[in-house]
Amino acid sequence: MKITLFIPCFIDQYYPGAGIGMVRILEKLGHTVDYPESQTCCGQPAFNSGYWDEARSVAETMLDAFRDAEVVVGVSGSCGAMLKVFYPELFHGKPREAEAKALAAKTHEFSSFLVNVLGVGDIGASFPAKATFHDGCHGLRELGIKREPRELLKHVRGLELVEMKEAETCCGFGGTFSVKFPEISTAMGEVKCASILETGAELVISNDSSCLMQIQGLFDRQGQKIKSMHLAEVLAHF
Amino acid sequence: MSTESVQFHHDADRLTHDLRHRALIQKALGGYYVKRDEQKAKYTDWQQARASAAAAKYEAVNHLDKYLVELSDKLAARGTKVFWAADGPEAADYIASVARDAGVKRIIKSKTMTGEEIHLGQALEKAGLEVVESDLGEFIVQLRGEPPYHIVFPSMHLTRGEIDETFQKKLGSPHADTPEELTMIARNVMRQKYCEADMGISGANFAVAETGHISITENEGNARLSTSLPRVLVSIVGIEKVVPKLDDLAVLLPMLATAGAGQNMTCYNTLLGGPRQPGETDGPTEFHVVLLDNRRTSLLADPEQRDALHCIRCGACLNVCPIFKNIGGHSYGTTYQGPIGSVITPHLRGLQSWKHLSFSSSLCGACHEACPVKIDLHHHLLQNRRNAIAEKPVWWEKPIFAGFAWFMCRPALYRFAAPLLRLGAPFLHAIRGKFFDPARVWTGTRDLPPAPPQSFKEYWRHRNAKR
């Protein structure tokens, strides 16, 4: 299958490892990977801030970038939800609505694509560590992804997965919310971090790098040794 | 920034640093989660029940014209006086005039958030009437001169010690240790008030159009006493409380109990059908129902957010909201706290003054997931943001997002300039926390990730060059 990658801007610039992991996994599974270089940002910062016209113009860049793709696989649950759930809303009643809906229909989040579309569970990865999984809210509630990452992690050799009490509680990132309301965002993050620490895990894994930026940012500031990794990076250890 | 917004930032920031408050609320809600899940597990299909509850409310809200008239006619047929109030002052004036005409001096009130919304208690006190809250939680916050902290648990922010202190100070009661002792103190005060009151005021959880009944659900029995002992009774009912059929309560009452308090059913469920009928020996001789609009019709006029009128005020969205849990109920400065308050307050009290509540959310969606009537709460927050900005963009944000869009619509420029921005980031360390540090709002409490040597785009180009 020819798979087109969706690597949103901040993964491109700050977390390329997640994207690289995805390339390695998909190629290992025998697929052809394509990456249109004209993709930039999904437009979410403007969308979430209420600037829908600006968000729409950025989104049109993405409609152009993925026009010829058969299937689009995104590495971030949050930006994936933007394409899949919010583009149809953003373009509702606008000229390119049909295109937005078509892109939504062919877009998948990485873990759900592996498990539900490709039917893969075991990638052949091994990663000895005691880890816990954080469900990013957009992946969890907009896209309904919960079982899939766990299914994939279950098969990673040497990895012990312990669930935290507040796995489904928001980490407090929330995009522009994190800088508009830094105090509230931080308090939410502290609750999350405490829940992670309680598990005794040395590693926190998620399918959303933006959440990990918040969690790791807090842990680093607190001087905690816990590390964070994107799911694709862990699965690419084979 | 509106004054409401400035106040919100101030109060919310203070509470986020109050670790005692955080622990108190976490503990209080910890018990609720366990009980709620136990009860939810008893439903054959909770999602199906949510769909039925939402369908009943959808039917009512989308045919309010029909059901409100039916309700009003049925109530009137048994001698109840129905008053249609456009806003708070109209409702309060009417109730005050009823009290005056009936020679009422003392009022006992059971819990009503709709009454809270229009500051009914204060308005009646101003008219020279004594008003006593009979719900224990409401009674406590009334003694303290505070608004309810939570729409269902008005005094959940208080410890037993603080309640004891309040009782000692305000009621002159002796020191009490146990919840039972505290309840007895309140009960002794209240029993007297029930007997003396000439008017009872209640809210309504539902109003059944088919039969003309006001449905009240509660755990203390105080609403039942408040509505049956005094000779005059007034129920204040938001127009969205109407449901078409008596059967609708079969799904709505248990769901309200489960979502709201983790109960199978609430202890006391009362249906009020009218004043004392000929041949009956008890009950109020006068019964007035005040149907209140207070800008609910403007929410009704918004097809996108009309479902917010489905709300049964169970409080479940507050209980799961990580914002609420960290900033507490009072920080909102609204009658309705938490996600539902953030959604509807801009409609009820003005978008520009209250839009900050819609921005103060990570949009995690836990509220929507918890809502027994499936209100699309977190998406409504997004819509409020869009509407607020379309009406009045923020002067300094507008150029930022215009620039952002301009930049992101130019892939070639992005490819060239984004790495420069990324690699310029380490420079930020030199100015970290300083006034001109653009990342200050982030780095005040959190570290930034180190900038990787190459972006994904660079990796991809090198990889293809090698092939």
Ligand code: SF4
């Ligand atoms: S919005 Fe839903 S969850 Fe929140 S109080 Fe209303 S009914 Fe309950």
